[in-house]
Amino acid sequence: MADRSSADSGRADGAAHAQAGPEEDGTAPPAEYRTAELARAAGITVRTLRFYRERRLLPPPRREGRIAWYNEHHLNRLRTISALLSRGHTLGGIADLIDAFEKGRDAGGAAELLGLESTLVSPWSEETPVRLTPEDLAAHFPDEVTSENLAAALDLGYVAVDGDEVVHVSRRLLDASTALVGEGIPLEAVLEAGRVVREHADAVADLFTNLVRARLFTDVRELSPEDLRRLSEVMDRLRPLAKQVVDVELALAMDRRVRAELESWSRPDGPEEEAGAERQERRGPDGGPGGPDGEPQGRGD
Template identity: 30%
Template sequence: MAEASSEAGPDEATLTVDELSARVGMTVRTLRFYAGRGLIPPPVRRGRVGYYGPEHIARLDLVRELQAHGFTLSAIEGYLERIPDNASPQDIALHRTLLTPWMRDLPETLDRPALVRRTGRELSDDDIEMLIALGVVEPTPDEDVFQVATAHLSLGVELLDLDLPVDAVLAAGRIFTDHGRAVAEELTEVFRTKVWPHYRDSGGPPEYIQQLVERFKPVTIQGLVLAYERAVGETQRDTVRRRRRP
């Protein structure tokens, strides 16, 4: 990462290391460790005092987001190396926005009794197996401890009452996973090449850009739902037409 000087945005760099520590909620020792690993650029020097600005804050926020996603320090270094040294705080904020989970709630770790209390019903081993097949519950190395997508737990419980074959649920899950990954990859490319440059060039602050992107998410999901509904309708009509043929 390139050396910073008094020419690199001196008017924007106004925080001492103690003030930066209070601003981002990290210890001075941690900040200096990150700086030594090149995760943030050197401070802007004015005499013997170093000052930090929006770029440092944006990069530290991104480091925290990457840590929350389970990235190791080496992986974080590799990720940040791909971000140009002259990236603006807005550019860095967009990187962070792409990492924001699209689910409203992150998974919770629940043991079996807590899962039973949360669902409000007794859960047999077959019920647990079905919830795992649905992707609502994921097993962990600890027996009877699970990662639970609580935002979808009530839907999973409703599906238990349908008495669906587990192999059918698993087959459907594979379809959604395979096609969902393809849709996600293509939408990410659209975001990277079309949405990102538009928001970046708008010149808005990182918070404004993140709000715009957050609004983009539900619109995209709704579009996917509508496309699926149309596709199901067309498939049904095609099936009826084929059956009517002699």
């Protein structure tokens, strides 16, 4: 027993391992992960993983002595949690959905939303949630953490309050918001811009999903296991293509917009110059007020 424990504790953290022994059907045994390995595979921190486990968002791991072993089911659950967080769900809401699914309450709807039984478990987003104390949040946004801004961030799904801490849905969004506020843009304006971007992003997502459904699954009314496998393969291929199209179109749009802005600033007949010329036309030669047609008003002689 001592040799087994020593071997397990000395096992490298770099990759998941397979359970000893072949499966009955001769296939390779399922992979298992230690805590650090699972967190790395899911794109989250060990601290976040332990927090999810404390909140009972994950099933208990298999234990071998003092070592906890996780499997692909745990990895898919973590990816599903990240996907739901990116869609604006709170951790409390996700916990309720998981509880409903596991206890059979509205199991069909919960399973559909959670994707726990779907082959489409790989989320498009690769975001890492960030836990922040009130002091951390104030450090990111000095003098900007107002009740109005916090309410707007909650409404957007950027943050969720958990006890005395705030969980931000995305490290990258947090960094981008912090940088924009650091440039001098008020947090209120950043959040409003985020709301508008969310609306446009939803429209783009609708466009791509409708394109797939209308063109590639025209006659499909109910997805069979084979349809699910095919859809999963299609979405895997579509993921980089959709991101590429959006990235290129946004870059081209920014080029067009920046050029237009620069041209409007450099025109001699820009808005300010036109307004100044109009004001001058309404004055007489001596600088006095002009008449209705721009002519000097007489004294009645």
